[in-house]
Amino acid sequence: MVPLNWYLTLAAALFCIGLYGVLSRRNAVAILMGVELMMNAVIINLVAFWRYLQPTNINGQVFAVIVFAVAAAEASVGLALIISIYRRRNSVIADEMNLMKW
Amino acid sequence: MPIETLIWLIPVPPLLSFFLIWLFANRNKALSHTIAIVLMAISWIISLYVFLTAITTEHFGAEVFGHSVPWLPTGDGALNMGVMVDPLTAGMLFFVPLTCLLIFIYSVGYHNFGGRLDPHDVHSTGSPAHNGVEPMYSRFFAFLSLFAFGMLLLVVADNLLMMFVGWEIMGLCSYLLIGFWHGRNYDDPKKITPRQAAVKAFMTTRVGDVFMMLGIVYLYFHTGTLSFREILYNEDVLHHLAETPSYIVGLSVAAMVGLLLFAGTVGKSAQFPLHVWLPDAMEGPTPVSAMIHAATMVSAGVYAMVRMFPLMSAGWHHGEALTPPMMAMGFIGAFTALFASTIAVAQRDVKKVLAYSTISQLGYMIAALGIGAYIAAAFHLITHAFFKALLFLGSGSVIHGVEHGVHHTHEHIDPQDMFNMGALRKKMPITFWTFLIGGFALSGFPFVTAGFWSKDEILADAFVANQLVFWVLVISAFLTAFYTMRQIALTFLGEPRTHSAEHAQETAWTMTTPLVILSFFAIFAGFVGVPEHFPALGELFHNLNVNRFHEFIGGTLIEHPEAVEFNVFPLLASIVVGVGGLTLGWLVYGWKPLKAGQPDPLAKPLGPIYTLLENKYYFDELYDFIFVRPARWISEVLVYQVMDKNIIDGFLHGVARVAVAIGIFFKGAEKVIINDPPDRLADFTQWLGRSFRVIQTGRIQSYLLIVMLVAVAFGGVYYLMLSGLVK
Amino acid sequence: MSISQILFLIVGAVTLISAVLVVTMRNLVHAALCLIATLFSIAVLFVLLDAGFMAAVQVVLYIGAIAILIIFAVMLTRRVMADGSEQTNSQWPLGLAIAAAALASVAALLNAPVWPALPSVDTSLSISALGKALASPDGYVVPFQIASVLLTVALVGAIAVAGEKK
Numbered sequence: 001m002v003p004l005n006w007y008l009t010l011a012a013a014l015f016c017i018g019l020y021g022v023l024s025r026r027n028a029v030a031i032l033m034g035v036e037l038m039m040n041a042v043i044i045n046l047v048a049f050w051r052y053l054q055p056t057n058i059n060g061q062v063f064a065v066i067v068f069a070v071a072a073a074e075a076s077v078g079l080a081l082i083i084s085i086y087r088r089r090n091s092v093i094a095d096e097m098n099l100m101k102w
Numbered sequence: 103m104p105i106e107t108l109i110w111l112i113p114v115p116p117l118l119s120f121f122l123i124w125l126f127a128n129r130n131k132a133l134s135h136t137i138a139i140v141l142m143a144i145s146w147i148i149s150l151y152v153f154l155t156a157i158t159t160e161h162f163g164a165e166v167f168g169h170s171v172p173w174l175p176t177g178d179g180a181l182n183m184g185v186m187v188d189p190l191t192a193g194m195l196f197f198v199p200l201t202c203l204l205i206f207i208y209s210v211g212y213h214n215f216g217g218r219l220d221p222h223d224v225h226s227t228g229s230p231a232h233n234g235v236e237p238m239y240s241r242f243f244a245f246l247s248l249f250a251f252g253m254l255l256l257v258v259a260d261n262l263l264m265m266f267v268g269w270e271i272m273g274l275c276s277y278l279l280i281g282f283w284h285g286r287n288y289d290d291p292k293k294i295t296p297r298q299a300a301v302k303a304f305m306t307t308r309v310g311d312v313f314m315m316l317g318i319v320y321l322y323f324h325t326g327t328l329s330f331r332e333i334l335y336n337e338d339v340l341h342h343l344a345e346t347p348s349y350i351v352g353l354s355v356a357a358m359v360g361l362l363l364f365a366g367t368v369g370k371s372a373q374f375p376l377h378v379w380l381p382d383a384m385e386g387p388t389p390v391s392a393m394i395h396a397a398t399m400v401s402a403g404v405y406a407m408v409r410m411f412p413l414m415s416a417g418w419h420h421g422e423a424l425t426p427p428m429m430a431m432g433f434i435g436a437f438t439a440l441f442a443s444t445i446a447v448a449q450r451d452v453k454k455v456l457a458y459s460t461i462s463q464l465g466y467m468i469a470a471l472g473i474g475a476y477i478a479a480a481f482h483l484i485t486h487a488f489f490k491a492l493l494f495l496g497s498g499s500v501i502h503g504v505e506h507g508v509h510h511t512h513e514h515i516d517p518q519d520m521f522n523m524g525a526l527r528k529k530m531p532i533t534f535w536t537f538l539i540g541g542f543a544l545s546g547f548p549f550v551t552a553g554f555w556s557k558d559e560i561l562a563d564a565f566v567a568n569q570l571v572f573w574v575l576v577i578s579a580f581l582t583a584f585y586t587m588r589q590i591a592l593t594f595l596g597e598p599r600t601h602s603a604e605h606a607q608e609t610a611w612t613m614t615t616p617l618v619i620l621s622f623f624a625i626f627a628g629f630v631g632v633p634e635h636f637p638a639l640g641e642l643f644h645n646l647n648v649n650r651f652h653e654f655i656g657g658t659l660i661e662h663p664e665a666v667e668f669n670v671f672p673l674l675a676s677i678v679v680g681v682g683g684l685t686l687g688w689l690v691y692g693w694k695p696l697k698a699g700q701p702d703p704l705a706k707p708l709g710p711i712y713t714l715l716e717n718k719y720y721f722d723e724l725y726d727f728i729f730v731r732p733a734r735w736i737s738e739v740l741v742y743q744v745m746d747k748n749i750i751d752g753f754l755h756g757v758a759r760v761a762v763a764i765g766i767f768f769k770g771a772e773k774v775i776i777n778d779p780p781d782r783l784a785d786f787t788q789w790l791g792r793s794f795r796v797i798q799t800g801r802i803q804s805y806l807l808i809v810m811l812v813a814v815a816f817g818g819v820y821y822l823m824l825s826g827l828v829k
Numbered sequence: 830m831s832i833s834q835i836l837f838l839i840v841g842a843v844t845l846i847s848a849v850l851v852v853t854m855r856n857l858v859h860a861a862l863c864l865i866a867t868l869f870s871i872a873v874l875f876v877l878l879d880a881g882f883m884a885a886v887q888v889v890l891y892i893g894a895i896a897i898l899i900i901f902a903v904m905l906t907r908r909v910m911a912d913g914s915e916q917t918n919s920q921w922p923l924g925l926a927i928a929a930a931a932l933a934s935v936a937a938l939l940n941a942p943v944w945p946a947l948p949s950v951d952t953s954l955s956i957s958a959l960g961k962a963l964a965s966p967d968g969y970v971v972p973f974q975i976a977s978v979l980l981t982v983a984l985v986g987a988i989a990v991a992g993e994k995k
Binding site: 803807810820 | 918923934935937
C-alpha cells in the first residue's frame with residue numbers, strides 16, 4: 001500500500017518545482033508552465049485526500065473538477081494576455097512588462 | 103411541470119422582457135414589441151392553463167395551489183416568499199394577462215409602428231410623435247412589461263409583503279408611464295403637463311401606501327406572519343385579531359389593520375378623497391390609461407380589498423352590524439360612485455369622462471365589499487376590467503382617428519375634446535360598434551351585457567344590506583348610463599363638428615383587433631354570474647353549466663356566502679335606471695345633434711352646478727390651497743427666507759467673523775507648535791519610503807518571492823510549534 | 830515493498846524529473862513537451878488513486894487543451910527569445926532557495942501527523958456518483974454552472990484580449 005504522505009510529498013515537490021519556475025523564469029510562457037505545475041500539485045492533493053479520507057463522499061472529486069475548470073480559464077486568459085502584450089510590445093519577458101511601474 | 107412551478111413562472115416573462123428590451127433590444131423597434139408581446143403571450147398561456155386547471159379541480163378553494171420559500175430569515179422563523187392560486191386569484195389570472203396582452207398589441211398600432219420616424223421628433227425628446235412612429239417606442243414596451251410584471255406578481259403573491267412589492271412596482275411604473283411624454287408642454291399654463299401628472303399620481307398614491315405599510319407592519323406585529331393562508335383562512339387568528347383591542351379606543355386590531363389597508367386602496371384605486379390623481383393620469387398615452395384603469399393598478403387596489411375581505415369582516419356575520427372597515431368602505435365607496443359620476447356628466451375630454459367613470463365603478467366595487475357582497479364585488483371587478491379596457495382602447499382609437507384628421511387639415515383643435523368630434527360612426531365603424539358594446543356594458547344595458555349582471559348583483563345585495571347605499575348606487579347607475587350615452591352621441595352620432603372629424607380614419611388592425619376581442623368578453627363574461635334564481639335565464643344558464651362564478655369564487659372564503667334571495671325590485675330598478683339613463687342621454691344629445699360651436703345643452707338648465715361639475719368640485723384647487731401652497735409657503739418663505747436667510751445665515755456669518763479673528767491669532771502660534779512637528783514627521787516618512795522603495799521593483803516575480811519567503815517563515819514557525827519546540 | 834509502491838515510485842520519479850526539466854530547459858518547445866510528460870504521468874497517478882474520470886480529464890483537458898495552447902503560445906512568441914539567450918532572471922538562486930525551503934518545511938509538516946491508511950472501498954461507482962453530484966440540485970449544480978460560466982467568460986475575454994484589433 002502506498003501511504004498517503006507519499007502522494008502529499010510528491011505533490012509538495014511538484015508544487016515547489018513549479019514555484020521555482022514561476023520565480024526564476026524570464027519568459028512569461030514559461031512562468032505560466034510553472035503555474036500549471038503548481039495547479040496540478042493541488043489537484044493531486046485533492047484527489048489523494050478524497051481517496052484516503054472520504055472515498056464514499058464524492059465532494060473531493062467535484063472540487064477537483066472545478067479546479068480543472070478554473071485552471072483552463074486561467075491558462076486561456078493568461079496566454080491571451082501574453083499574446084496581446086507580445087503584439088504591442090514585441091516582448092514576452094516578464095521583467096520588461098513595466099508600463100504601470102512608478 | 104407541477105402547477106406550483108408554473109405559477110412561479112407567470113410573472114417571470116414580462117420581467118424578462120423588460121430586461122431584454124432594456125439591455126439588448128432598445129435600438130430595434132420591431133424586436134422590442136416582438137419580445138414584449140411574445141413573452142406576455144407566454145405568461146397569458148401559462149395563466150390560462152392554471153385557470154383551466156383550477157376550474158376543473160374538485161373542491162378548489164378548500165384546496166389551493168401554493169408554494170413558498172423562506173426568503174428573509176428573522177429572529178424566529180422567516181419571511182416567506184410564495185405564490186398561491188385560490189379561486190379569486192384564478193379569476194384574476196383569467197383577465198389580467200389577457201387584457202395586458204391585448205393592450206400590448208394595441209400599443210403597436212397606437213404608436214404608429216411602421217410609420218416613418220419624423221426627424222423632427224428625434225430632437226424634441228419626450229413629446230408625443232407629431233406624425234409617424236414614437237421615438238421612445240422600445241422604452242414604452244419595456245415599461246409596459248415591467249408594469250405587467252408588477253401586477254402579475256401582486257396577483258400570485260401569497261403574502262402581503264410580496265403583494266406590496268408588486269404594488270410599489272406598479273406605483274413606479276405608473277409614474278414612468280404617465281410621465282412618458284415628459285417633454286410635453288401646453289400653451290395653457292393651467293393645463294397639467296404629463297410631468298406634473300406623473301408626480302401627482304406618485305405622491306397621491308404614496309399617501310395611501312404609507313398607511314398601507316403601517317397596516318402591514320401592525321398586522322405582522324400581532325400575528326408574526328404575513329401569509330394570506332395563515333391569516334385569512336385561520337379562524338383562530340381572525341378571531342384573535344377581532345377580539346384584541348388596539349391603541350385606538352373602540353377599534354379592534356382587525357378593524358385598525360383593515361382601515362389602514364383600506365387607506366392604501368383609497369390611494370391606489372382613486373377613492374374619495376385621494377381620487378384627484380386618476381383623471382390627470384390621462385396625460386399618459388392611451389394604452390397606459392387602459393393598463394392603469396382596467397387591467398392593473400386600480401384593479402390591484404380593489405383586488406387587495408377583496409383578498410383581505412376576511413380580515414375586514416373579521417367578527418361579522420351576515421345580517422349583523424358592519425365592522426368599522428366595512429362601514430368605511432361602504433360609505434366611501436358609495437359616495438365616490440355618486441360623486442365621480444356627477445363629475446363625468448360635465449366633462450368634455452373623451453378620456454376624462456372614462457376616468458371619472460372608472461372612479462365611480464371602483465366606488466361600486468368598494469361599496470359592494472363594504473356591505474359584504476364579496477362575490478358581487480369580485481364579479482364586477484372582472485367584468486369592469488373587460489369593458490373599461492375596451493372603452494379606453496376605443497377612446498384611444500377615436501383620438502388616433504381624429505388626430506389623423508388634424509394632421510390632414512392642419513386645424514388647431516384638441517383631438518380629445520368630444521365637442522370637436524361627431525359622426526365618427528361612419529368613419530370608424532369597428533371602433534363605433536365596439537365602443538357601443540363597451541358603453542352599454544358600462545351602463546348596464548339589460549340582459550345582454552356583462553355590466554348588467556355584475557351591477558345588478560351589487561344592487562341586489564345592497565338592497566338587502568343597506569337602503570342608503572342602495573339608493574346612492576341606483577342614482578349613480580342612472581348617471582352612468584346618462585353620461586355614457588352623452589359620450590357616444592357626442593362622439594359618434596350627429597354631424598361632424600370640425601373638419602378633422604370629417605377626415606378621421608379607421609385605425610390599423612393592430613388596434614381594432616383587441617377591441618373586437620374585448621367586446622366579446624364585454625358581452626359574454628357576464629353570463630358566468632347569472633344568479634341561479636333569476637327567472638328563466640337563471641334556469642337556462644344553470645342547465646348549460648355556465649353560471650358557476652358564484653360557487654367558484656365563493657370557495658375562497660371559509661364560510662361560503664349564501665346567494666341573496668331573488669327580489670324583483672332591485673332588478674327593476676337596475677333595468678329602469680340603465681335603460682332610462684341611456685334614453686335620457688339620447689334625448690338630450692342624440693335626438694337633436696349638436697351643431698359646431700353649440701354649448702352643452704346641460705349647461706343652461708344646470709347653471710352654476712354645471713360649472714361646479716365641470717371643475718370637478720374644485721378639488722384640485724382645494725388641495726392646492728390646503729396642501730400644496732402651504733407646503734410651498736413653508737419651504738419658500740418660512741424655511742428659506744426666515745430661517746435660512748436670517749436665522750441660520752446670520753448665525754453662520756457671526757460664527758465666521760469670530761472664526762476669522764481666532765484664525766489670525768492662531769496663525770502665529772501655529773507655525774511653531776503645529777506646523778513644525780508634522781514637517782519633521784513628513785520628512786521621516788519620506789526617508790522611510792525612499793528606503794523601502796528598493797523592494798518595490800514592480801516585478802511580479804520579486805513580489806512573489808517575498809510572499810513565499812514569509813509563507814515559508816510561517817511554515818517554519820508552525821513546524822516548531824507543532825513539534826513542541828516553541829510554546 | 831509492494832507492486833503498487835514500486836509503480837508509484839517509478840511514476841513519481843518520471844513526474845518529478847520531467848517537471849524539473851520543464852523549469853530548466855532552455856528550449857521552450859522542449860520544456861512544453863516535458864510538461865506534457867509530467868501531465869501524463871500525473872494522469873497515471875490518478876489511475877493509481879482509482880480516479881479514472883480525473884485521469885481522463887487530465888489527458889483531455891490538460892494535455893489536449895492547455896498544453897497545446899502553451900505550445901502554440903511558445904511558437905507564436907518564439908522570435909523574440911532565441912534559445913541561446915538567458916532563460917532565468919537575476920533572482921533565480923534566491924528562488925531556488927525559497928522553493929527548497931518551502932519543500933523542506935512542507936515535507937517536515939507532512940511527516941508529523943499520522944495519516945490514515947488506504948481504506949478498501951469499492952470506488953467503481955464513483956463516476957456515476959460524480960455525475961450525479963455535478964448535475965443534481967441537491968449537489969453541486971450551482972457551483973458547477975458558475976464554473977462553466979466562468980470558463981465561458983474567460984474564453985470570450987481571451988478572444989477579446991488576444992484578438993486582432995481593427
